[in-house]
Amino acid sequence: MRQTANSSFINVPPRKKQRILAADIQWCVDNKDTMTLNSFAENFSLLDKQYTISRYTSIINSRHLVLERERLQTEFDNLKKSEEFKLYWIKRTRRRTQLEVDTKCTEYVCDAAKRATKALSSFSTTNDTTITAPPTSIPSTSYHATTISTANDITKTTEVEFTVDISDLEAGIATATIIEDAENPRLSKDDAEIDLLMLGKSLNPFERSLVWGIKAGMRKLPLKPIKTRKSLGECELFTMYFDPILSAMFSNSDKNVLLRWSNVASDESGEKRPDATISEIYQHDFGPSLGYGEVKVARPTTDNYALCHDLLRLATLAKDTIDINKLQAALTFQINGFKIIFYLSRLRHDGMYIMQEIGRLTFPSSLEELASFVNLKNIRTLPMVTEAFWRLCQPVNDKELWKTKCRPTYPTIYSLIDVTKDRHRFCALQFE
Structure with a gap:
């Protein structure tokens, strides 16, 4: 009798670990009653319009929101036809462009500062007043902006x-x-x-x-x-x-x-x-x-x-x-x-x-x-x-x-x- 109980205990399959949802899916599940595409983009700081729409659509059509799927899809379709949707994404696109320009300008300034620092360092280490030309393996021409x-x-x-x-x-x-x-x-x-x-x-x-x-x-x-x-x-x-x-x-x-x-x-x-x-x-x-x-x-x-x-x-x-x-x-x-x-x-x-x-x-x-x-x-x-x-x-x-x-x-x-x-x-x- 004891042996049978032990064998039955051993044959019980282990429990599967509960799957952890992605952060954006979990957020949508928690806020299914009030969420919109715009609030979704704001919460996760998304600036790419195509990616945001694609991700949002895949989430509302997933198995996690089966009961709310029809309502969320209808609200999403109505939002896309509204003036609010167009103005919002014009604003987001401008913000994205501004950040990209700021990033490029910052990189340009940093590169210019490095080149200037390198030139000053090479100048201070030479014995005379002449500055040697840079090695041919490093481009010495900087272009305009x-x-x-x-x-x-x-x-x-x-x-x-x-x-x-x-x-x-x-x-x-x-x-x-x-x-x-x-x-x-x-x-x-x-x-x-x-x-x-x-x-x-x-x-x-x-x-x-x-x-x-x-x-x-x-x-x-x-x-x-x-x-x-x-x-x-x-x-x-x-x-x-x-x-x-x-x-x-x-x-x-x-x-x-x-x-x-x-x-x-x-x-x-x-x-x-x-x-x-x-x-x-x-x-x-x-x-x-x-x-x-x-x-x-x-x-x-x-x-x-x-x-x-x-x-x-x-x-x-x-x-x-x-x-x-x-x-x-x-x-x-x-x-x-x-x-x-x-x-x-x-x-x-x-x-x-x-x-x-x-x-x-x-x-x-x-x-x-x-x-x-x-x-x-x-x-x-x-x-x-x-x-x-x-x-x-x-x-x-x-x-x-x-x-x-x-x-x-x-x-x-x-x-x-x-x-x-x-x-x-x-x-x-x-x-x-």
Whole structure:
């Protein structure tokens, strides 16, 4: 009897260890009555949208939440259609981008500090004042870093200082009145041009250039907007709508500076062919480039891929012309449909190039819109951009110090662009 009991005791299988649930599954089980995708992402500090949705969906469809599966799935489907969901993930994506940029900047600063410390150490250990070249096995070339700053993200260290106060409201009102009279027409275009010329005599040079650009635009702009925007090509877009005002701002025969819509390569651009180039003229030839422009015809949906690619081209072109021609700054502009953004690029620190947005506005598409174009914002922005160009896009004074700050352009910078396109991909830059 005792032997039987012992044998039966021995044959009892051992108990299985209770399986410990993953932390996110356990949290979902504990909070099944109140949890949402957003609270799930917040609790586990998730910033990747696709991973968060995939993980959350797999948990609510697992065997641990069988009774709550239908309700949680319905709530999740309704959340995805809401404005709250889209705004929340825009915020999370921006946070992710900011952290990635901060990480890269920190790594760059740390690497620069290590290189500087190593150089100082090697200098202090030598017997004479010469510094030996680094071993060939270690790359000795450090490349540039470019920071793009929008108009809403301007720090005090990169702010453009405007030396002229552009605040002649009476001149703006007078200009708008003349244009409106020519549109009605209570005033002929010839008389309107004479009135604008007389008005420009009393203004400073930067406001005068804007008035003369508006005068030239009155001859080129159609009376009413062209409805079939698809028929407008890039050449027609910039020659008819943008050239009158931009040429008045950035061209001056007395100073031998010309805005060219050439679409040809220059000494600074290499094989790249910008749509527009602001060039100095040396005798009978084009000299150094002071700025560049890129043009894209507006599409039914914004082509962020092409616009970002153009912005990278402008940043590289501006950086190269600053280095080659030893300029204090270079001006660039990007046209998308009838919208234009102005940038000013400068070498402010050792190997750090700042590309700052200094103006953003919409140009008129007809004579009817020209009067409303002359508003307080535009008559302040455009003369300020003009003043910054003529004052800052000049050769530097200390060229030897400039050489120590410059860095070569990263040779394969375009390889950083993802070859795939996705219109749903988040774009941190705003072109509309």
